[in-house]
Amino acid sequence: MNKINIKQISTEARNPHTLDIDQLSVKEILEKINDEDQTVAPSVRQAIFQITPLVEKVVASFNEGGRLIYVGAGTSGRIGVLDASECPPTFGVDPEMVKGIIAGGNEALVSAKEKVEDSRDLAIVDLKALHLTAKDVVVGLAASGRTPYVLSAIEYAKQVGAATGCITTSLNTPLASIVQYPIEVYTKAEVITGSTRMKSGTAQKLVCNMITTTAMIKLGKVYQNLMVDLKATNEKLMARSLAIIKEITGYSDEDAQKALQKYQSIKGVILSYLTKIEDSEEINKLLLDYKGNIREILNNLGDKYVSRI
DSSP states (O other): OOOOOGGGOGGGSOOGGGTTGGGSOHHHHHHHHHHHHTTHHHHHHHTHHHHHHHHHHHHHHHHTTOOEEEEESHHHHHHHHHHHHHHHHHHOOOTTTEEEEETTTTHHHHSOOGGGGGOHHHHHHHHHHTTOOTTOEEEEEOSSSOOHHHHHHHHHHHHHTOEEEEEESSSSOHHHHHOSEEEEOOOOSOSSTTOTTTHHHHHHHHHHHHHHHHHHHHTTOOBTTBOTTOOOOSHHHHHHHHHHHHHHHOOOHHHHHHHHHHHSSHHHHHHHHHHOOOOHHHHHHHHHHTTTOHHHHHHHHTTSSOOOO
């Protein structure tokens, strides 16, 4: 068994700003944590040059029927699963489009299962269960960039021909060295030495947010800055759907509800309003032909219809 040199992992370094944290008041501890948290977003900003090509690849993959698959263990794995699980209600996509795999399965989401992160075989089993293809993009999440489960998943993905990326919070890691699209957000030492659920976890969550949100915007899941593909599966989301319609159209509550019932989607209502096309079949055909991208529809209709843009 290979021994890991903890001192070589930047997230395991001691933070000189928090050496006295166990002697501080509650307020002072909170201020220390907040001070360190404020360093995360600038670190993510410095990695945008790496995030950009990965997102472009994810968009291309989606357009070809591929998927985005996050793979991780512990905190990193939970962040990937969380981001994947939020895509269907937010953007109205199929739950299979963005997947999150965590070492140890669903049980590991609520109960720590630390040993499974060392299993290289389990990673392959988990990816095979998803029927991985060359159209997919597999992104490994590992703060240290050394997790055996994640490294094995990436190696298997490469064998299948899938595109590979990673999100680490350490520099020059084994994981980053074997993927096509490495993202290295250098968050430096944690408030509590080695507690990567803190700054590292925050950074990974920010990057995952950026990847899926940007990809969905490019797919036309957002019009202006509104979630026009959300699924109204509860009262709050129904209220949000009607609010989006009213924001664009100026309709009353009653008119918004009638329009939503007629066109059966927020996009249908907005497109009808913008183009003055009232026939629901024609509206739905346009949405189908252009994969629901309102901007592309408007750009291609030209002067054929009067637009309220």
